[in-house]
Amino acid sequence: MGPDDDGVAGITGDRLPDERRIEGDLSESTNPGGALWALASAGPQLRESAALAADAGLGVLADEGRPRAIVVAGVGTAARTGDILATVAGPRCPVPVLGHRSAGVPGWVGAADVVLAVSASGRSPEALAAAEAAARRGARLVAIGAPDSELQAVAERARAPYVAVPRRAPARLSLWALTIPVLLAARELGLVHVNEADIAETARRLDEDAERCRADTDAYVNPAKALAMNLAGSIPVVWGSSPLAGVAARRMGDMLAANSRYPVISGELGEVGRGRVGLLDGVFGSLAEGKKDIFADSEDDELTRLRIVLMRDDGLDGDDTAPKPDTRRADAVADLAGRRGIRCDVIPAEGGCALERLASLIAVPDFASVYLALAHGLDPMRVPAVSELKDQTVGGD
Numbered sequence: 362m363g364p365d366d367d368g369v370a371g372i373t374g375d376r377l378p379d380e381r382r383i384e385g386d387l388s389e390s391t392n393p394g395g396a397l398w399a400l401a402s403a404g405p406q407l408r409e410s411a412a413l414a415a416d417a418g419l420g421v422l423a424d425e426g427r428p429r430a431i432v433v434a435g436v437g438t439a440a441r442t443g444d445i446l447a448t449v450a451g452p453r454c455p456v457p458v459l460g461h462r463s464a465g466v467p468g469w470v471g472a473a474d475v476v477l478a479v480s481a482s483g484r485s486p487e488a489l490a491a492a493e494a495a496a497r498r499g500a501r502l503v504a505i506g507a508p509d510s511e512l513q514a515v516a517e518r519a520r521a522p523y524v525a526v527p528r529r530a531p532a533r534l535s536l537w538a539l540t541i542p543v544l545l546a547a548r549e550l551g552l553v554h555v556n557e558a559d560i561a562e563t564a565r566r567l568d569e570d571a572e573r574c575r576a577d578t579d580a581y582v583n584p585a586k587a588l589a590m591n592l593a594g595s596i597p598v599v600w601g602s603s604p605l606a607g608v609a610a611r612r613m614g615d616m617l618a619a620n621s622r623y624p625v626i627s628g629e630l631g632e633v634g635r636g637r638v639g640l641l642d643g644v645f646g647s648l649a650e651g652k653k654d655i656f657a658d659s660e661d662d663e664l665t666r667l668r669i670v671l672m673r674d675d676g677l678d679g680d681d682t683a684p685k686p687d688t689r690r691a692d693a694v695a696d697l698a699g700r701r702g703i704r705c706d707v708i709p710a711e712g713g714c715a716l717e718r719l720a721s722l723i724a725v726p727d728f729a730s731v732y733l734a735l736a737h738g739l740d741p742m743r744v745p746a747v748s749e750l751k752d753q754t755v756g757g758d
């Protein structure tokens with residue numbers, strides 16, 4: 362059951378998933394340790410990053426008071442930190458929080474604004490150009506990325522605070538290390554309520570989830586292995602029932618695409634409920650499921666089917682800072698899927714603050730994306746298409 366080593370463009374792996382590859386001793390799998398180890402360090406990453414941010418002099422941000430807007434500039438995982446900031450700041454945030462995913466900054470950015478330039482490697486052209494543009498326009502700047510990088514040099518030239526986040530793994534496995542400085546910069550500006558207890562509880566939850574998702578536990582007790590095998594061979598459709606759950610859903614899409622190489626549809630239920638829910642009635646939905654009966658021939662078994670993952674956030678009891686999520690929509694979608702024979706995994710948000718609730722939706726799917734890669738004999742740490750694209754555009758990682 363070794364991975365097919367006759368792959369195209371140096372890619373190895375099997376089209377069909379094999380659960381045995383993620384059972385018990387993983388030593389036969391492709392590079393099992395790296396990605397699982399990086400994910401298991403999410404809690405320590407978060408604590409370390411909070412300590413680094415505390416020493417980075419972010420306090421200067423507060424000197425000039427509340428900004429007109431806050432722009433989070435970066436791409437890929439770095440850009441997700443902006444989505445996280447927007448959802449943790451919530452709908453009552455007094456200033457706009459904008460993610461900016463292309464080079465430079467929007468034309469209106471000026472001295473009244475704050476720019477957070479984020480890049481795990483400290484060398485993405487988008488984040489570098491954003492930091493340079495912010496400094497040129499006199500905006501307050503904070504940069505977050507690898508130590509001794511080009512981004513650090515830009516920040517130093519601009520005399521802007523720099524949070525040097527150690528680079529021990531690919532960007533997508535460093536989400537928490539990149540996110541915490543973004544949140545703490547926004548806290549200095551009075552835009553988010555994230556206190557030390559919230560950070561400690563979130564880190565503790567990430568530790569506990571890492572323990573539940575350990576490589577040496579079997580699928581019946583390991584929620585990530587179980588989720589990976591539920592998704593195996595399907596087209597995952599990941600829908601979040603609130604803005605916060607929508608961020609987690611899109612993160613799951615990132616991880617399934619890069620680690621497991623699965624096409625994913627992801628988004629927030631309030632939006633997708635208006636049109637994309639039609640997928641349930643389509644070729645990969647009820648039309649595929651309708652074929653499934655006891656007399657089904659092997660051709661029907663081969664049909665690719667949707668698999669719904671519902672990230673369910675019913676909101677925090679007693680929280681009057683955000684509208685209560687519409688739980689009826691989540692119930693209705695689960696019911697619609699059930700009536701069409703489309704299987705659905707539900708992941709509930711847990712925890713007492715937005716950050717912890719987000720972590721509770723992200724941790725297990727992150728691990729599942731790695732187990733799904735391993736079940737196909739794919740190396741989740743090595744994504745040739747990503748590195749080749751970088752080679753052909755920015756000259757390497």
Ligand SMILES: O=P(O)(O)OC[C@H]1O[C@@H](O)[C@@H](O)[C@@H](O)[C@@H]1O
Nearest residue numbers: 436437438439480481482485532
């Ligand atoms: O965070 P930096 O290093 O700027 O990378 C930004 C993004 O680049 C892409 O090419 C991928 O590698 C992503 O996983 C990554 O998040």
